[in-house]
Amino acid sequence: NIVMTQSPKSMSISVGDRVTMNCKASQNVYNNIAWYQQKPGQSPKLLVYYASNRYNGVPDRFTGSGYGTDFTLTINSVQAEDAAFYYCQRIYNSPYTFGAGTKLELK
Amino acid sequence: EVQLVESGGGLVQPGRSMKLSCAASGFTFSSFAMAWVRQAPTKGLEWVASISYDGGNTYYRDSVKGRFTISRDNAKSSLYLQMDSLRSEDTSTYYCAKQLGGFAYWGQGTLVTVSS
Numbered sequence: 147n148i149v150m151t152q153s154p155k156s157m158s159i160s161v162g163d164r165v166t167m168n169c170k171a172s173q174n175v176y177n178n179i180a181w182y183q184q185k186p187g188q189s190p191k192l193l194v195y196y197a198s199n200r201y202n203g204v205p206d207r208f209t210g211s212g213y214g215t216d217f218t219l220t221i222n223s224v225q226a227e228d229a230a231f232y233y234c235q236r237i238y239n240s241p242y243t244f245g246a247g248t249k250l251e252l253k
Numbered sequence: 254e255v256q257l258v259e260s261g262g263g264l265v266q267p268g269r270s271m272k273l274s275c276a277a278s279g280f281t282f283s284s285f286a287m288a289w290v291r292q293a294p295t296k297g298l299e300w301v302a303s304i305s306y307d308g309g310n311t312y313y314r315d316s317v318k319g320r321f322t323i324s325r326d327n328a329k330s331s332l333y334l335q336m337d338s339l340r341s342e343d344t345s346t347y348y349c350a351k352q353l354g355g356f357a358y359w360g361q362g363t364l365v366t367v368s369s
Contacts, residue, residue: 147315180355182298189361190290190298195354233298237355240312242288242300 148173150234152245160253163224167248169217169234178238181210181219184247185230194219195237226252255279255358257349262363265339275332275349275360283307283327286352289334291345292362299345302334303352316342339367 149172159165169179177197182190192201194210197217207222221228229252234245261273273289289301302323303312311323322335332349344367350356 182355184298189348189359190356191359192355192357195357199354201355201357231297235298235300235355240303241314242303242312242356244290244298244300247297 147241148175148236148243150236150243150245152232152234152248154248155246156249156251158251158253159224161224161226165221165224165250167219167232167250169212169219169245171215171217171236174214175236177213178236179210179212179217180235180237181208182233182235183228183230184233190233193232221250224250224252228252255351257351257358257360259347259349259360259363262347262365264366264368266369267339267341267367269339270335270337271339271365273334273336273347273349273363273365277330277332277349277351280351282325282330287323287325287332288350288352288356289323289332290348290350290356290359291343291365292348293342293345296345301347304332336365339365341367343367 151170153168179197181194184190198210209220231247233247256278258276288303304323320338324333346362348362349360351358
């Protein structure tokens with residue numbers, strides 16, 4: 147089965163900074179990756195699908211990129227409300243494996 | 254407005270069964286694949302099972318194959334997860350989700366606690 151490895155596990159960022167988090171697939175998943183944001187006590191929210199397509203209503207400071215095995219979620223000018231866990235997920239084909247997540251904290 | 258409302262969670266003893274339900278509204282339920290995703294306390298997300306729009310195809314993570322059964326009733330716009338032979342490691346909040354590209358909509362989740 148494909149393993150999704152996210153890095154870093156956590157990061158502490160200041161408001162206004164640019165942040166990049168990574169997701170590496172153990173096999174080629176083409177562009178079949180989604181990114182989610184989950185805040186404490188809330189359900190996950192879809193941010194990006196098929197690696198680079200921003201979902202409806204997602205602010206344009208969130209950008210997904212990558213293809214094959216290496217993927218990136220970039221947040222330009224981080225806002226206080228972006229403090230959350232972020233997960234990548236293989237989509238399109240089963241198993242729909244999630245990565246372990248990256249925790250984004252604000253300084 | 255899309256709504257997914259899970260129900261059926263609670264406390265159950267190891268080895269027993271439990272059935273979760275997810276009531277969908279605000280979209281054409283019969284047109285979309287659906288999924289169950291779980292999250293153990295303080296842990297990450299774990300995909301559990303998916304079902305095609307017509308129920309003809311089902312998919313499971315290895316650790317639940319043979320114990321869990323995903324099903325749907327398109328006439329009732331409802332998704333189900335029958336969980337048998339429950340184990341302590343199945344303790345989680347279970348979310349139902351609408352599949353569209355990624356998992357585009359999620360319910361609020363229902364907590365299942367497996368303990369004696």
